[in-house]
Amino acid sequence: MSEGLENNQELERRLRSALGAVDPGEGFAPRVMARIAAGAADTARPARAGAVASWLAFGLAASVVLASLLAHEWQARRLEQGREARRQLIEALRVTDEKLDLAYRAVNTREGGAPPEHSGV
Amino acid sequence: MSGDEECARGDLLTQALAGERAAFAALVRRHQRSVYSMALRMLSDRHAAEDLAQEVFLQLFRNLSAVSSEAHLGFWLRKVTMHRAIDRLRRAPRLEGAAEELAAAVSEAEPADPLLERRLLALLRELPAAARAVVLLRYQEDLDPVEIARTLRMPLNTVKSHLRRSLAQLRERLDGTADALT
Amino acid sequence: MKASSAKWRWLLVPVGLVASAALAAPAAPLNLPDFDALAAKATESVNISLDTSLLGLAAGFLDPSNPDDAATKELIAGLKGIYVRSYTFDGGFAYPSAQVDQVRKQLAAPGWQRLVQTNSTRDRTRVDIYVSVDRGLANGLAIIASEPRQFTIVNIVGSIDLAKLHRLEGKFGVPKLDLPPEGRDGKPGK
Numbered sequence A: 001m002s003e004g005l006e007n008n009q010e011l012e013r014r015l016r017s018a019l020g021a022v023d024p025g026e027g028f029a030p031r032v033m034a035r036i037a038a039g040a041a042d043t044a045r046p047a048r049a050g051a052v053a054s055w056l057a058f059g060l061a062a063s064v065v066l067a068s069l070l071a072h073e074w075q076a077r078r079l080e081q082g083r084e085a086r087r088q089l090i091e092a093l094r095v096t097d098e099k100l101d102l103a104y105r106a107v108n109t110r111e112g113g114a115p116p117e118h119s120g121v
Numbered sequence B: 001m002s003g004d005e006e007c008a009r010g011d012l013l014t015q016a017l018a019g020e021r022a023a024f025a026a027l028v029r030r031h032q033r034s035v036y037s038m039a040l041r042m043l044s045d046r047h048a049a050e051d052l053a054q055e056v057f058l059q060l061f062r063n064l065s066a067v068s069s070e071a072h073l074g075f076w077l078r079k080v081t082m083h084r085a086i087d088r089l090r091r092a093p094r095l096e097g098a099a100e101e102l103a104a105a106v107s108e109a110e111p112a113d114p115l116l117e118r119r120l121l122a123l124l125r126e127l128p129a130a131a132r133a134v135v136l137l138r139y140q141e142d143l144d145p146v147e148i149a150r151t152l153r154m155p156l157n158t159v160k161s162h163l164r165r166s167l168a169q170l171r172e173r174l175d176g177t178a179d180a181l182t
Numbered sequence C: 001m002k003a004s005s006a007k008w009r010w011l012l013v014p015v016g017l018v019a020s021a022a023l024a025a026p027a028a029p030l031n032l033p034d035f036d037a038l039a040a041k042a043t044e045s046v047n048i049s050l051d052t053s054l055l056g057l058a059a060g061f062l063d064p065s066n067p068d069d070a071a072t073k074e075l076i077a078g079l080k081g082i083y084v085r086s087y088t089f090d091g092g093f094a095y096p097s098a099q100v101d102q103v104r105k106q107l108a109a110p111g112w113q114r115l116v117q118t119n120s121t122r123d124r125t126r127v128d129i130y131v132s133v134d135r136g137l138a139n140g141l142a143i144i145a146s147e148p149r150q151f152t153i154v155n156i157v158g159s160i161d162l163a164k165l166h167r168l169e170g171k172f173g174v175p176k177l178d179l180p181p182e183g184r185d186g187k188p189g190k
Helices: A002-018 A028-043 A055-107 B003-017 B021-043 B046-062 B070-091 B099-105 B114-125 B129-139 B145-152 B156-181 C005-015 C036-041 C052-060 C067-078 C097-107 C162-167
Strands: C044-050 C079-088 C112-120 C125-134 C137-147 C150-158
Touching: A002 B114, A002 B129, A002 B156, A028 B021, A028 B046, A055 C044, A055 C052, A055 C067, A055 C079, A055 C112, A055 C125, A055 C137, A055 C150, B003 B021, B003 B070, B021 B046, B021 B070, B021 B129, B046 B070, B070 B129, B070 B145, B114 B129, B114 B156, B129 B145, B129 B156, B145 B156, C036 C044, C044 C052, C052 C067, C052 C079, C067 C079, C067 C162, C097 C112, C097 C137
Parallel strands: none
Antiparallel strands: C044 C079, C079 C150, C112 C125, C125 C137, C137 C150
């Protein structure tokens, strides 16, 4: 038992040694800042100047844009809802399996649980 | 950490929150080793690890107001890095690192037994993603099981179970390697 | 870790259940009480309610070309609902006897049977597993689990292959989170 403990301690020591930090290099921070700057530049792109149009044409264009924005908005929300539903599903299945495993381990140890009640089907 | 150091760290975060890019860049330099190392050991691919590490800091930049202190920043970075890495592993085919990648993943400190440490890293890659994350947070980031449970949003018993099983598996396979070589 | 389907027969054999796609009508979802008092003291709360339509939505976002996602999609094919209430605490917590009794009253209804009752005083862990049976087929599952720092109730409506669920263990890992702002400092690493 003490040898096992020693082995574990030795393994842990080796793991700590093997898992020391690794640097991504001096250029890493500048690359991150460059991506941040590129992202900021995208959002700050100046609006395209358009020709002056009549108020009807402007209204029509505005409606088309609004409809497309709403569709995009709906799509984005649906995407978000779907991803969230998927995430919750996986979490729910994980918790279920974890608790079943807990019961299995409890039943299979010496201080296990009561024998299952069953009335037969 | 001395009071002056903590103060300096706090100032850096405050400055970054105020929009000072240089301060944010300093935060990146301060935490890049930890984030990149976690990503590298999870993904076993330098390019994927660099990409993931960059994304983590980009996400930090966009959500910096959610970070309340330097201590919280460390917690936030570990949490985001691990979640992204696990998610990426779940979606992408298993990344098989070449020998050079393994060499890159070995710590920078002069290893006492480089062959053994390389073998350990190779065996670590065989662990399931969640178990690997637990082992990294324990032995690379030096978190205790309660902190690991918080970081990974995992029950404490599951963390302990992962640690127990992973160490047993690593030991068994290391012993198998030793037997094969003798 | 290999998962053996034999492992889950311990749960199914006593009542001669077969874990297959249900032909029986699904059991009604349990009416789960509010656990506000627990949630207020918990460091983490999981509150999931996926009915048929949300399960369908989730299934639509499982990637059929990804083997784990495909297996998950197959696993939930017979499900009509999955409901989870789980609370994690830093220290001990007051067992919500009154609310649990409300759930147990529903589990005493015809069709429900308690399959397993485990109570470990050493680990201070208690897990009860109930199954709802209709015409010899399982159409619902309920789990009430109390551990030193966590309390969990799970209700599954419909049929689920427990062997398939266990084969996916380790693949679920940690769910992807779009992390909301943290309300509390993380502790520094040691």
